[in-house]
Amino acid sequence: MAPSAAHASADASPTAPPVFTRSQKVFTMTGAVLGLLLAALDQTIVATAGPAIQADLRIPASLYPWLTTSYFVASTLMVPVWGKLSDLLGRRTVLAAGILVFLAGSFLCGAARSTVALILFRAVQGLGSAALFTAALAVVADLFEPRERGKYQGLFGAMFGLSSVVGPLVGGFITDHLGWHWVFFINLPVGAVALTLVLSRMPKLKPHREARGGLDLLGAFTLSLAVVPLLLALSLGQGDGGAWAWGSWRILGLFALAAVGLVAFLRVESRAPEPLLDLKLFRLRAFSAGNAAVFIVGAAFLSGVVFLPLFMVNVVGLSATRSGLTIVPLTLGVVTGNVLSGQLVSRMGRYKALMLGSMVLLIAGFAIMGFTLTPDSTQAEVTVKMVLVGLGLGPSIPIYTMVIQNAVPPSQIGVATAAATFFRQLGMTIGVALLGTVFASTLTSELRTGMAQATDALPASVRAELRQATPGVSGEGGPTGQVFQPAEVKARLRAEFEAERRRVATTPEAQAKLDAAERQALAAVDAADRALKTAFTRGVAAVYHVAVFIAVAALLVTLLLPEQHLRGKHRPARAAEP
Known part of the structure; x- marks a missing residue:
């Protein structure tokens, strides 16, 4: 067939x-x-450049999280909107629009000269990124038959894994050699190539459907009323009793507003002629159970990644850069799981056994991490364990997305893909908030009970230093940003005691007292260091303990998924229609 004929068809x-x-x-x-x-x-690139951006723009600590929060809230909110637009206008139009918005946001971020401007332009980036995620994943369902979709969805899933490894390295290099502005400007040439390919060589990929109206603007408004307050509450809530503590009026007010928005959204969508999210799709067991599983797996997904670097820095003693590289084996496991699972689904034409097997691997990986981490664990030991977690997480991105896409008619693949992306991101946000609270409460409790006894024998100056370096809920150092360095403290104590020996009378009794005091002080430093490591170990282990239960819940929901033999392009969708 000639290309022109193929394009027309x-x-x-x-x-x-x-x-x-x-x-x-x-x-x-x-x-x-x-x-x-x-x-x-x-x-990942922007996260690496964050400290340089904060220093250059003098961003207050209270506003620094908004560099990520504004991006993530805008992206999550727009996912359903772009998904619906891709069904109405076609994937090519939405993907091109998303690239343009993302590039505009990238240029404005790179040119920003104030904190407020950068936060607003990061939100613009987030608006565009939602279209990139949604349209790109929907393209696979448009181009390939159900049996082939798994291996190509696996490639997209691998991109997420690789970005978590490549991003920090690229971000660090660009920031060090070109400046943080180029972290954003570097998107422009890559985006220009992508936009050229999309506009010149990509078919419209517009589903064949009878539109019953335009975009559901009222549904989009009520969705924003439900999603934005919820994400802000989950992202900004703290467990340390501060102004944004979970029980504060601000957080409770945001949750209440989100609940009102949710009720309004469901009411609007049940009556809309062309709903943003067709609630009837939840009657399909594969769609409802698949999105529930995606949500739960999303809650567990970041638990294997977010808290491990804290363990590697504060317990194993690695630098921040080397601790980030510890995630590489987990990422390689995720990439391998993505690619292999997609290939196996394409070969077998079935997916449920593979999904259940990956959940069992994930449960085992979380259990091993949770019950075998000790203050004496080494980098090599943790690295080997994280491979199993990665292999369990790997199939969760491509296969669940494929199942959800296959459950709906072709005319609603954009909505289905957007729903999977939306529930995954929502699950990640809730998971980080939940597990962050678990980590913070465990760490605080362990520090309170373990440090008091360990520091009794320390000089008052060292106790004050330790209080300054004791980490808060983030685990990244104390209020002054200092980190307790036992080797440096011990060297300084030895020097102080040596100076004291030269000042006092050199009687055997005085020397003996000084020697005993020195041994006691050095032993107290070791005890304090051990207490810190134990607190971090138990805090991170508690995260993995909870993650085990989350993974078990994902396994149980996966059991509810109907098995479909993936054959012709439209057969599964017709079979799943109510």
């Missing part, structure tokens, strides 16, 4: 499934992968 055929040439598939997938990579890399 792909864009406009009202009756037959569209047929695409090999070159159309290759260029479309390349543009979609580049777009997805832009959004995935940006999150």
Whole structure:
């Protein structure tokens, strides 16, 4: 078939499934992968450049989290909107619009000269990234038959894993050699290539449907009323009794507003002629159970990543850079699980056994991490254990997305993909908030009970230093940003005692007292260091203990998924329709 004929059938055929040439598939997938990579890399690159940005713009500590919060809230909110628009207007239009918005936000971020401007422009980036995530994942369902979708969804999932390794390295290099502004400007040439491929070589990929109205603007408004306060509460809530503590009026007010917004959204969507999210889709067991599983797995997903570097820095003693590299084996496990699971699903034509097997691996990985971490654990030991967690997490991105896509009619694949992305991001936010509270409460309790006894024998000056360096709920050092360094403290104590020996009378009794006091002080430093390491170990272990129960819940929900044999392009969707 000539390319022009294929393009026509792909864009406009009202009756037959569209047929695409090999070159159309290759260029479309390349543009979609580049777009997805832009959004995935940006999150990790900017996180690495964060300290340099904070120092240059003199961002107050109270506003620093908003660099991430504004991006994440805008992205999560827009996912359902872009998903619906991709069903109404076509994937090419939405993907191109998303790239343009993302690049505009990137340029404005790089040119920003104030904190408020940077926070606002990060939100613009988030608006565009939602389209990149949603349209890119929906493209796979448009181009390939159900049995082939798994291996290509696996490639997209691998991009997320690779970005978590490449992003910090690239971000560090660019920040050190070019300045933090280029962390954002570097998106422009990559985005230009992606946009060129999308506009010149990608078919419209517009589902064939009879529209019953335009975009559900009232549904979008009520959704924002439900999502924005909820995400802000989860992102900004703290467990240390501060102004934004979980029980404060601000957090409780945000939760109440989110509840009102949710009720309004459900009421609007049940009556809308062209709803943003068709609530009837939840009657499909594969759709409802699949999204529930995605939500729960999302809650467990970051638990294996977010808190481990704190353990590696404060217990194993690695630098921040080397602790980040500890995640590489987990990431490689995720990438391997993504790719292999996609290939296996394509070969077998079935997916449920593979999904259950991955959940069992994840439960085992979390259990091993939770019950075998000790203050004496080494980097090599932790690295080996994290591979198992990565293999368990790997299949969760591509296969659940594929199952949800296959459960709905082709005309609603954009909405289905957006729903999977939305519930995954929502689950991640809730998971980090929940497990962060578990970590903070365990760490605080252990420090309170363990440090008092350990520091009794320390000089008053060292006790004051230790209080300054005792970490808060983030685990990243005390209020002054200091970190307790036992080797440096012991060296300083030895020097002080040596100076004291030269000042006092050199009688045997005086020397003996000084020697005993020195031994006691040095032993107290070791005890304090051990108490800190034990507190961090138990805090991180508690996170993995809770993660085990979350993974078990995901396994139970996965059991509810119906098994479908993946054959023709539309057969599973028709079979799943109510």
